[in-house]
Amino acid sequence: MRTGEVTTRLYHHQTNQCRGGRRPDVPGFVPMDPSNQPQPFKRHLGAPVHPLPRDLPPTGPPAAATLSGRVPPSDPSIDGELLARLLFYSAGVTRTAGDNLWFRAAPSAGNLHPLEIYAAVTEVAGLDAGLYHFAPEVFGLEALAAGDHRRALADATADPDVAASPLALVVTGIPWRTAWKYAERGWRHVYWDAGTMLANLLSVAEGHGLPVRVRLGFVDAAVSRLLGVDGVTEFPLAVITCGRPTATAAAEPVELPPPQFAPTPLSPAPVDFPLVIGVQQAGELTTGDDVTGWRAAVGGLPRATDTVGAPVAAGSEPIESVILRRGSTRRMRRQLAPAELLHWAMSAATRAVPADAIPPGSTLLSHEVAVHAVHGTDPGLYQQVNGSPQLRRPAPEPKVRALSQRLCLDQPLGGDSAYTDFACADLDQVLDRYGERGYRVAQFEAGVAAGRLQLAAFTLGHGGTGLTFCDQDISDAFDTRAACMLAVAIGPPAYRSKPGGPPGRPRRITR
Numbered sequence: 244m245r246t247g248e249v250t251t252r253l254y255h256h257q258t259n260q261c262r263g264g265r266r267p268d269v270p271g272f273v274p275m276d277p278s279n280q281p282q283p284f285k286r287h288l289g290a291p292v293h294p295l296p297r298d299l300p301p302t303g304p305p306a307a308a309t310l311s312g313r314v315p316p317s318d319p320s321i322d323g324e325l326l327a328r329l330l331f332y333s334a335g336v337t338r339t340a341g342d343n344l345w346f347r348a349a350p351s352a353g354n355l356h357p358l359e360i361y362a363a364v365t366e367v368a369g370l371d372a373g374l375y376h377f378a379p380e381v382f383g384l385e386a387l388a389a390g391d392h393r394r395a396l397a398d399a400t401a402d403p404d405v406a407a408s409p410l411a412l413v414v415t416g417i418p419w420r421t422a423w424k425y426a427e428r429g430w431r432h433v434y435w436d437a438g439t440m441l442a443n444l445l446s447v448a449e450g451h452g453l454p455v456r457v458r459l460g461f462v463d464a465a466v467s468r469l470l471g472v473d474g475v476t477e478f479p480l481a482v483i484t485c486g487r488p489t490a491t492a493a494a495e496p497v498e499l500p501p502p503q504f505a506p507t508p509l510s511p512a513p514v515d516f517p518l519v520i521g522v523q524q525a526g527e528l529t530t531g532d533d534v535t536g537w538r539a540a541v542g543g544l545p546r547a548t549d550t551v552g553a554p555v556a557a558g559s560e561p562i563e564s565v566i567l568r569r570g571s572t573r574r575m576r577r578q579l580a581p582a583e584l585l586h587w588a589m590s591a592a593t594r595a596v597p598a599d600a601i602p603p604g605s606t607l608l609s610h611e612v613a614v615h616a617v618h619g620t621d622p623g624l625y626q627q628v629n630g631s632p633q634l635r636r637p638a639p640e641p642k643v644r645a646l647s648q649r650l651c652l653d654q655p656l657g658g659d660s661a662y663t664d665f666a667c668a669d670l671d672q673v674l675d676r677y678g679e680r681g682y683r684v685a686q687f688e689a690g691v692a693a694g695r696l697q698l699a700a701f702t703l704g705h706g707g708t709g710l711t712f713c714d715q716d717i718s719d720a721f722d723t724r725a726a727c728m729l730a731v732a733i734g735p736p737a738y739r740s741k742p743g744g745p746p747g748r749p750r751r752i753t754r
């Protein structure tokens with residue numbers, strides 16, 4: 244076992260819930276201290292802000308076709324409007340409550356949104372080449388540095404295609420935003436939320452025929468340096484290129500000036516969590532050769548499909564409209580759900596993710612599914628195999644519902660759903676093949692599947708929510724050595740949520 248794997252395993256066990264998780268005390272940490280709450284939006288003092296286009300009515304092919312992977316890539320040229328769509332429908336503000344509660348296009352545990360997005364813009368009509376930071380609350384791009392920064396990103400990702408892509412987005416995580424509530428387990432939330440946000444971004448891009456590729460392998464310190472972040476209180480999670488590589492690659496790295504604009508303070512006294520710092524650093528790669536070697540070693544785990552059959556019951560609503568309607572379902576009705584809500588939605592959710600660390604036709608996850616009330620499917624414990632659920636243990640509906648509720652930390656939604664999906668990863672296999680960075684990939688992929696599953700459920704007029712869970716109890720209940728990465732409850736909602744609003748006009752809701 245390699246040293247870092249010890250760190251990762253220790254982190255995993257110490258942040259387990261219900262059984263086994265024993266975390267050391269962190270000096271100065273008061274959970275959810277209102278006087279030390281992190282700012283939900285990062286800003287750079289004095290940075291000029293370029294407003295983004297706000298007229299972005301939902302458009303594009305049906306969500307069902309998009310989520311099924313059935314929209315052929317057309318490689319549109321990227322302009323300010325398409326960039327605005329990608330950003331708004333993945334990280335934009337869609338609803339507000341009171342004076343200081345913002346809901347966003349993608350779900351986030353505790354509504355804490357620990358993510359930031361940066362854009363290295365080169366060939367985007369209407370925008371000068373440069374490095375920008377997305378400011379969702381004003382729906383604009385803060386201009387951080389002029390010039391073409393693709394070569395630096397290409398070097399950091401050891402991927403020449405990055406230097407030739409019209410647009411690269413970099414997603415970062417600010418662990419204190421979520422650790423403020425979830426302590427060390429907050430590191431997992433950073434990667435889950437990156438996954439749910441990327442589920443939206445990938446879907447919107449697919450809906451517009453825009454090829455997108457996610458890179459989870461990169462020299463962490465080099466990407467941090469480019470963005471002007473310290474790699475500890477804010478660290479890079481993913482580099483995403485949009486559009487097909489063109490013939491005109493950036494040649495030399497642009498000399499980076501020192502960061503010109505100081506970031507706004509996060510909170511009066513941000514707290515560092517040693518386990519979070521440890522698990523993040525255990526997965527770091529330090530040279531381009533490390534990245535290339537890591538990428539060469541990935542793959543070979545169970546298969547995921549790239550394209551699935553679209554459901555017959557879905558209408559023509561575009562994915563962007565589904566994203567606006569989505570909101571985590573707070574109450575579900577114990578009713579029989581149509582078969583497609585299980586069969587199609589799970590297939591769409593577990594489609595291959597276009598990421599360097601997840602080669603085509605593979606996945607790091609297995610899906611253990613507790614089925615409560617789905618037409619044509621007996622209640623019981625299932626495993627999703629090659630796109631369809633295989634019954635492992637039949638059980639009466641009330642018993643499965645009670646088990647699911649218990650596994651979801653006794654939250655009623657876990658048992659009220661039509662089914663609850665537990666995305667799991669065999670950590671022995673993942674760490675053995677991917678090294679410690681594999682833990683990030685498994686958490687991230689579980690987030691993408693969770694985000695897609697909820698979008699698929701809303702496409703069919705149903706509901707869903709991510710749920711926290713009892714780690715070891717899930718492995719025991721499903722008799723698997725795989726560890727749960729994330730739980731999602733899917734089922735008929737007990738109410739209809741009102742759609743979120745467009746950029747600059749979020750819908751006001753009461754909570």
Ligand SMILES: Cc1cc2nc3c(=O)[nH]c(=O)nc-3n(C[C@H](O)[C@H](O)[C@H](O)COP(=O)(O)O)c2cc1C
Binds near residue numbers: 712
């Ligand atoms: C990874 C993850 C875990 C979540 N866990 C829970 C949970 O345990 N219980 C719950 O009621 N909601 C949970 N949620 C839903 C969030 O509370 C919800 O996304 C957030 O309040 C924002 O609201 P919205 O999804 O309607 O935009 C979770 C969401 C995510 C993405």
